[in-house]
Amino acid sequence: MTLEIRGLQFAYGEESVLDGIDFTAESGELLGLLGPNGSGKSTLLQCCTRLLEPDGGEETLEGDRVGDLPADERARRIGYVPQTESRTFPASVFETVLQGRRPHGGWTPSVRDREAVEVTIERLGIDELAARNVSELSGGQRQKVRLGRAIVGDPSVLLLDEPTSALDLKHRLEVMDLLVEHVRERDVTGLLAIHDLNLAARYCDRVALLADGQIHAVGAPDVLTSETVRAVYGVEASVREHRDRQLVVPEQPATGSRADVQSTDRTEDAPGAVEGTATDD
Amino acid sequence: MTDTVTSGHRESAPRRVGFLGGVAALLLITSVVALAIGSVRVPLPDLFEALAGGGTELHRNIVWRNRLPRVLAAIAAGGGLAVAGAAMQTILRNPLGAPYTLGISQAAAFGAALSILLTGVGAGSSRGGLLATWLTPIAAFMAGMVSTGVILALVTYRRATPETMILTGVALGSLFQAGLTLLQYFASDTEVAAIVYWTFGDVGLVGWSRVGLMLAVVLVATAYFVRHGWDYDVLDAGTSTARSLGVNVESLRIRGMAIASLVTALIVSFVGIIGFVGLVAPHIVRMVIGGTERYLLPASVLVGATLLVVADTVARTVLTPVVLPVGILTSFIGAPLFISLVIEGRDYW
Numbered sequence A: 001m002t003l004e005i006r007g008l009q010f011a012y013g014e015e016s017v018l019d020g021i022d023f024t025a026e027s028g029e030l031l032g033l034l035g036p037n038g039s040g041k042s043t044l045l046q047c048c049t050r051l052l053e054p055d056g057g058e059e060t061l062e063g064d065r066v067g068d069l070p071a072d073e074r075a076r077r078i079g080y081v082p083q084t085e086s087r088t089f090p091a092s093v094f095e096t097v098l099q100g101r102r103p104h105g106g107w108t109p110s111v112r113d114r115e116a117v118e119v120t121i122e123r124l125g126i127d128e129l130a131a132r133n134v135s136e137l138s139g140g141q142r143q144k145v146r147l148g149r150a151i152v153g154d155p156s157v158l159l160l161d162e163p164t165s166a167l168d169l170k171h172r173l174e175v176m177d178l179l180v181e182h183v184r185e186r187d188v189t190g191l192l193a194i195h196d197l198n199l200a201a202r203y204c205d206r207v208a209l210l211a212d213g214q215i216h217a218v219g220a221p222d223v224l225t226s227e228t229v230r231a232v233y234g235v236e237a238s239v240r241e242h243r244d245r246q247l248v249v250p251e252q253p254a255t256g257s258r259a260d261v262q263s264t265d266r267t268e269d270a271p272g273a274v275e276g277t278a279t280d281d
Numbered sequence B: 001m002t003d004t005v006t007s008g009h010r011e012s013a014p015r016r017v018g019f020l021g022g023v024a025a026l027l028l029i030t031s032v033v034a035l036a037i038g039s040v041r042v043p044l045p046d047l048f049e050a051l052a053g054g055g056t057e058l059h060r061n062i063v064w065r066n067r068l069p070r071v072l073a074a075i076a077a078g079g080g081l082a083v084a085g086a087a088m089q090t091i092l093r094n095p096l097g098a099p100y101t102l103g104i105s106q107a108a109a110f111g112a113a114l115s116i117l118l119t120g121v122g123a124g125s126s127r128g129g130l131l132a133t134w135l136t137p138i139a140a141f142m143a144g145m146v147s148t149g150v151i152l153a154l155v156t157y158r159r160a161t162p163e164t165m166i167l168t169g170v171a172l173g174s175l176f177q178a179g180l181t182l183l184q185y186f187a188s189d190t191e192v193a194a195i196v197y198w199t200f201g202d203v204g205l206v207g208w209s210r211v212g213l214m215l216a217v218v219l220v221a222t223a224y225f226v227r228h229g230w231d232y233d234v235l236d237a238g239t240s241t242a243r244s245l246g247v248n249v250e251s252l253r254i255r256g257m258a259i260a261s262l263v264t265a266l267i268v269s270f271v272g273i274i275g276f277v278g279l280v281a282p283h284i285v286r287m288v289i290g291g292t293e294r295y296l297l298p299a300s301v302l303v304g305a306t307l308l309v310v311a312d313t314v315a316r317t318v319l320t321p322v323v324l325p326v327g328i329l330t331s332f333i334g335a336p337l338f339i340s341l342v343i344e345g346r347d348y349w
Helices: A041-048 A071-077 A093-104 A111-123 A139-151 A169-185 A197-203 A226-233 A258-264 B002-010 B012-036 B044-051 B057-092 B104-119 B130-158 B162-186 B189-200 B208-227 B229-235 B239-244 B249-271 B277-289 B293-317 B326-344
Strands: A003-012 A015-025 A030-034 A056-061 A078-081 A157-161 A189-193 A206-211 A214-219 A235-242 A245-253
Touching: A003 A041, A015 A041, A015 A189, A015 A214, A030 A041, A030 A169, A030 A197, A041 A157, A041 A189, A071 A078, A071 A093, A078 A139, A078 B239, A093 A111, A093 A139, A093 B229, A111 A139, A139 A157, A139 A169, A157 A169, A169 A189, A169 A197, A197 A245, A206 A226, A214 A226, A226 A235, A226 A245, B012 B044, B012 B057, B012 B277, B012 B293, B044 B057, B057 B162, B057 B208, B057 B229, B057 B249, B057 B277, B057 B293, B104 B130, B104 B162, B104 B189, B104 B249, B130 B162, B130 B249, B162 B189, B189 B326, B208 B229, B208 B249, B208 B293, B229 B239, B229 B249, B229 B293, B239 B249, B277 B293, B277 B326, B293 B326
Parallel strands: A030 A189, A030 A206, A078 A157, A157 A189
Antiparallel strands: A003 A015, A003 A056, A206 A214, A235 A245
């Protein structure tokens, strides 16, 4: 048991986004958060890393309440890769990854901090870009730099907000490979919001489907069935087995589906929503 | 592979340290030159003798009463405006961040004009009582802090974005400019002259006590920004990233803006409006050694100080015996320099 979320609630003003989220993510596993736009994936991640203060519920990390941790300690234990990032002024790859050592340190980077950066960028295969300006890099390279910044401090939890959305096929696979490798090797708890169901099915140990501020279903990727995809995304999809993993082929928007219901009345609870409490092991 | 990393990074570290050292040396050299030249030339051996308290009385007077406070005032004002500009650019995440774009300079000028109008031309000159001597700077300082206060209040209570802060600053700047014009319209000829002269920006009228105060404040502010340089580095990656790395973004922004504004208001209240140093110095640094705030902040101080010492020396000597206020010169040089920086160095930001 590593990261435990119980009854997490969050609302933007009156509009409830997370309405009692429960799950447990284990160390060494990659848990994919799935769900349509606006289902609260990003909000959930931001609550977990305390960019947003939850309205209710509890988040514990190895038994410590995350809300009570001092900012630096929380930053050392939870790494976060936001969905987008724009810099005003240029920074090199090395400097950008080095930023990730900030919660570890003194007022200026130490030799140890620099060594950690060198090890990390070599592991990610971006060492040859060390002196390059991040804004000159391709989207895939840039995502690796940001992954590097999140892992250079060796956090035990890693939260990623759609790290592959803007990437081409090859870079998607590369970034996911790096991520899975890191999660396995360092026994890290990985939690990522992701739109690509097939990528999730291939790389995630478990997936959690978010809908209407709650977890609709959670479990191994085989929870991705035609029924769950229709219920959560409002899309008719065929689900095939391919090399022992789920392959979701979307066909068409479902009529009278959840997505339509959602757009007219967000607060209505979908019938048959399964309260997802994931406590295997 | 590790060699690539090492060389790739270590290449830029000596370059930065070298740049810092180089500019520091340049500042020292230009300061010595500034002390030596002028309407009366002081040869170097005599200069050092005078600095040590010896030499002829004429040289001692020139050096200790006139040029040294002047050069030190230029160093403090140039360095202070530059570090304030660098900090504001980082905090506002906007390459246009500077004391002038945020309306602080105009507000201070308005405050100074108001004090001159209310108390007569004597205020601000070195004659008269203690209150009269300090009234204009105090009024300028307080008005400058009003401008800052409005922007900080927006940040604190309305969670204003950096763009809102800049826009508010521009609006405040033109508001105070309008107020200044209005005051001048109602002022007598001598008062207008005093107001206009004050707004020129001149480091030559600053007594030792004010020079000391400026130097101390600029030094403390610089120490603060250097101490938090890494946090500002992280801040430039965006609010979410910075917060997730444990940086208290709001407090870093508010404290930084408060300190930068305080430094600006103090400098403007003592020396008047000196444009472009706060804007140009950080951009020169960014062009040469990149945007890492840990180096940018101290390097901007040195570059700003050097720029103003050079500019003031040129202003003193170019039309001898006329001594131009340095503010005129920085605006003349600053505008084309800034435009060329923007056009030629566009790719650096």
